[in-house]
Amino acid sequence: MIETGSLIRSLSGRRAARNFHTFVINEIGHAIVTGEFSIGSVLASDAVMMERYGVSRTVLREALKTLEAKGLVEARPKVGTRVSPRSRWNFFDPQVLAWHYHAKPDPELYQSLFRVRAALEAPMIALATRHRSAEHVRLLKYWCHQMETADDSVEQFGLACLEVHGVIAESGRDPLLRSILGVVELTLALALTRDKAMSGEAYRARSAALFVQLTATIEAGQLEEAGQIYEACRLLDQSQTL
Structure with a gap:
């Protein structure tokens, strides 16, 4: 969960301090909401995502669990992590809402x-x-x-x-x-x-x-x-x- 006011602070271009976990959540969540990762698509393999974001498997998995709790993705055995329909997104989540500021x-x-x-x-x-x-x-x-x-x-x-x-x-x-x-x-x-x-x-x-x-x-x-x-x-x- 992001701190209330984080979106307003970002309007001035100021970036809040962040760790790898929050960085990955923000990058993937932002990509989903803005359409870079389309609804229904399957995210790349762990190895590809780990290399893309420069994080460990543990950090990546924890970030994906957080995004799943927000309703943005769903992990399926033998399929991978799929982007969920918008009807499943938690629109009362401040972070999900904040990502929409940057969307179309x-x-x-x-x-x-x-x-x-x-x-x-x-x-x-x-x-x-x-x-x-x-x-x-x-x-x-x-x-x-x-x-x-x-x-x-x-x-x-x-x-x-x-x-x-x-x-x-x-x-x-x-x-x-x-x-x-x-x-x-x-x-x-x-x-x-x-x-x-x-x-x-x-x-x-x-x-x-x-x-x-x-x-x-x-x-x-x-x-x-x-x-x-x-x-x-x-x-x-x-x-x-x-």
Whole structure:
């Protein structure tokens, strides 16, 4: 499992430290999601893959087991490791979602991501308005300020925005709702790197202003108003992506 925020950090070209195991997982997973290794194809033999990635058989096998757990591949006796149909992929896995950032644009997938956000973040906002603590509000205000002062740093802005979503999830006291942060991170990364509805600078300014308003309504416990502002936040991201 990758750390939340890894995709946003990668937008600046910064690479996280990695070991051989995570390197192989990322290389093969990326190749599958982007279509380099096509669905239904059988991966090359262990010897070929070991030479390609410069790793031992043990590292390769462990990486393939991880990818199998994500639903991307399936090992079959006397056949080898075959790339699984997309219907078996775990699309709630943050790493699987992050690989889609580099894949060919898929409007149907993007629409699905925003449907999930609409379905799950709305109750999250409602819970946050009921259960937020003073510390939650303090953190929301801090990260909103970081969004406002990010200037031209897409990475700083994106990470601060992701933190806001994380605090809202924590304040709602529902651990399962926090699991959609991978969905949020991918849609946020897409919105940050596309100039569709507005320029990147204008998008970031509008988004920061909306989250400041959202924080105020959560602090005041204004359920209906918070829901309306959240909807505006989501639609802004959506218009910038689709």
